[in-house]
Amino acid sequence: MAASIGKVLLRANSVPANLSILCREHQLTCSVRSLSTSQRWTSRISPAWFQQESVQVPTPHPATDTREATLNATLQHEDYFGVKDLATLRDLFNARVHLGHNSGLRHPSMSPYIFGARQGCDIIDLEQTLPLLQQALNVTGHIVYRGGMVLFLSRQMQVLPWVERLARELGEYSHCRPWQRGTFTNSSSLFGTLPIYPELCIFLGTQDTVFETHRGVTEASKLLIPTVGIVDTNCDVDPITYPVPGNDDSPVALHFYMHLFRSVILKAKEKRKADGVK
Amino acid sequence: MAGSRRDKLGSIFSRLTGLLRSGAIKEEDRPIWYDVVKAFPPRPKPPPKQNIPNILYPEDFVRVHFYNTYTDPGATKLADGKIKSVQQRFVDQYLELHEKKSVPTEHLFEETVRILKEGGVKLITHEERRDAQKSQVKDREYQRESRNKGTLPDKLQPEDPFTANTTVISSRPVKTQATESESSTVNIDSLFQDPR
Numbered sequence: 001m002a003a004s005i006g007k008v009l010l011r012a013n014s015v016p017a018n019l020s021i022l023c024r025e026h027q028l029t030c031s032v033r034s035l036s037t038s039q040r041w042t043s044r045i046s047p048a049w050f051q052q053e054s055v056q057v058p059t060p061h062p063a064t065d066t067r068e069a070t071l072n073a074t075l076q077h078e079d080y081f082g083v084k085d086l087a088t089l090r091d092l093f094n095a096r097v098h099l100g101h102n103s104g105l106r107h108p109s110m111s112p113y114i115f116g117a118r119q120g121c122d123i124i125d126l127e128q129t130l131p132l133l134q135q136a137l138n139v140t141g142h143i144v145y146r147g148g149m150v151l152f153l154s155r156q157m158q159v160l161p162w163v164e165r166l167a168r169e170l171g172e173y174s175h176c177r178p179w180q181r182g183t184f185t186n187s188s189s190l191f192g193t194l195p196i197y198p199e200l201c202i203f204l205g206t207q208d209t210v211f212e213t214h215r216g217v218t219e220a221s222k223l224l225i226p227t228v229g230i231v232d233t234n235c236d237v238d239p240i241t242y243p244v245p246g247n248d249d250s251p252v253a254l255h256f257y258m259h260l261f262r263s264v265i266l267k268a269k270e271k272r273k274a275d276g277v278k
Numbered sequence: 279m280a281g282s283r284r285d286k287l288g289s290i291f292s293r294l295t296g297l298l299r300s301g302a303i304k305e306e307d308r309p310i311w312y313d314v315v316k317a318f319p320p321r322p323k324p325p326p327k328q329n330i331p332n333i334l335y336p337e338d339f340v341r342v343h344f345y346n347t348y349t350d351p352g353a354t355k356l357a358d359g360k361i362k363s364v365q366q367r368f369v370d371q372y373l374e375l376h377e378k379k380s381v382p383t384e385h386l387f388e389e390t391v392r393i394l395k396e397g398g399v400k401l402i403t404h405e406e407r408r409d410a411q412k413s414q415v416k417d418r419e420y421q422r423e424s425r426n427k428g429t430l431p432d433k434l435q436p437e438d439p440f441t442a443n444t445t446v447i448s449s450r451p452v453k454t455q456a457t458e459s460e461s462s463t464v465n466i467d468s469l470f471q472d473p474r
Contacts, residue, residue: 075317103330112324116333123333128324135318142314185283199310221285224294226311241290242320 070275071146081141081267083134086260089126092133095256097246098124100233109237113245122233124245136228136242137264140200143226144268145277148199151175152261153216155208159254163204166258170265173198175216179208184219203229204257205248206240213239230257291315337369343387344368348401364399 074080092098100106100114100122115125144150152174154163160176167174175183180190187195201220206229208214217239220227229240232248247253281297294312297303344365351364362370372390375381381389391401 071313075313106330108326109323111327111330114327114330116331118333122330132321135321139311139314139318142318143311146310146314148310218285221290222281222283224281224290224309226290226315237323239285241315 067277070277074145075142079138081138081264081271083137083141083264086137086263087133089130092126092129095253096250097129097253098126099247099250100124105234107234107236110231110233110235110245114233124233129245133244136244137260139242140202140228140261141264141268143200144265145272149173150200150202150265151198152202152204153214154204155214156205158251159204162258166262170262172265179215181215184216184223197223197225201225201227202261203227204254206231206235337373340369340372341365348403349407368394
């Protein structure tokens with residue numbers, strides 16, 4: 001297993017950056033950047049294994065202890081990326097995050113996050129949304145800070161170009177096209193290579209169609225990948241690791257979430273550079 | 279990655295912890311997110327709500343009263359935040375009077391209507407609208423009938439002594455050219471035929 005990963009890493013190092021390794025038509029792209037980070041990460045864990053594979057030894061980096069210490073120190077910080085300054089309750093309200101679906105479409109698991117029903121339309125409790133959103137952003141920041149790969153998922157045609165552009169700008173990945181069964185769980189036979197999985201899946205909408213949950217939610221859960229998801233009042237909260245109750249249909253709201261994720265990811269990368277975490 | 283591919287049992291954190299404890303995954307091979315999720319565990323889900331209340335405001339009742347009495351005063355520009363709709367002005371005026379407590383509660387509605395009418399707002403009750411529509415429908419039906427027949431009924435002929443001096447009141451504008459030809463009596467024929 002480890003040896004084959006090493007081969008994939010080697011192959012990845014020899015191809016130009018931003019080349020899609022998994023499969024272009026499935027829009028699940030991997031770039032060398034993340035591969036090389038994971039390589040470095042692995043190399044620090046088991047340097048002997050890399051020497052066996054006759055990989056050229058990467059440039060010397062700070063000792064594992066100091067790296068671990070830096071990473072643990074950042075975890076002690078309550079709000080290392082300043083996510084609490086990013087959004088206020090008023091911003092959420094202005095972005096129409098509180099507007100839910102028709103009460104008849106309510107998912108039973110969403111009931112604790114609903115404030116009330118206004119003329120047959122559910123209103124989401126923003127006072128619960130705000131801390132959940134901040135926590136989700138904080139976790140996103142920390143995972144990116146440690147060199148994790150982020151995958152944005154959405155099935156809304158209207159925002160598809162925005163999400164893909166956002167992912168490209170950030171150097172991360174997106175999957176906004178129809179989800180082929182087994183994209184995560186059966187990827188080695190689908191793409192013909194050993195897959196590199198994202199460290200975090202961000203669902204800008206957890207519904208695939210109006211009737212069913214995105215298959216990616218289940219598959220991420222099966223493969224132990226944490227998920228951050230915007231859950232509307234008609235969505236299932238339970239399979240999402242970090243649910244953020246909020247409107248997932250209005251373009252204003254989606255733009256707002258994307259703005260938040262963009263700022264926190266950029267900030268995390270900046271801090272990663274400044275702190276010299278490799 | 280080692281794992282059972284179960285997706286509903288426990289959480290991803292508890293499952294990975296189990297794998298680490300059993301030795302299926304070594305401590306140094308743990309994924310990046312493990313420490314982060316350990317440090318910031320997801321908040322526990324609050325207990326489900328049995329009854330979700332309906333959201334109502336005091337002004338809702340004022341609005342209901344307004345719409346039950348008066349017809350919709352027309353479209354409102356939602357993009358323009360400066361101009362208040364008639365309904366909004368009504369509600370604001372009502373609540374202002376209610377706070378002042380200068381007017382007894384049972385007369386609050388009439389007082390608000392009076393103030394708005396003084397301010398130049400036209401309010402049409404449902405009865406007025408219905409009557410106006412009825413008279414319009416009647417006019418239209420009458421015109422259609424007479425057009426189908428081509429000629430007017432005998433009793434409305436101008437030679438008839440009974441109708442010779444009557445004037446016709448119609449909600450539709452009457453063509454002035456036709457009325458000018460005979461000032462004292464109305465030539466009804468001219469109203470329904472094309473002027474030559």
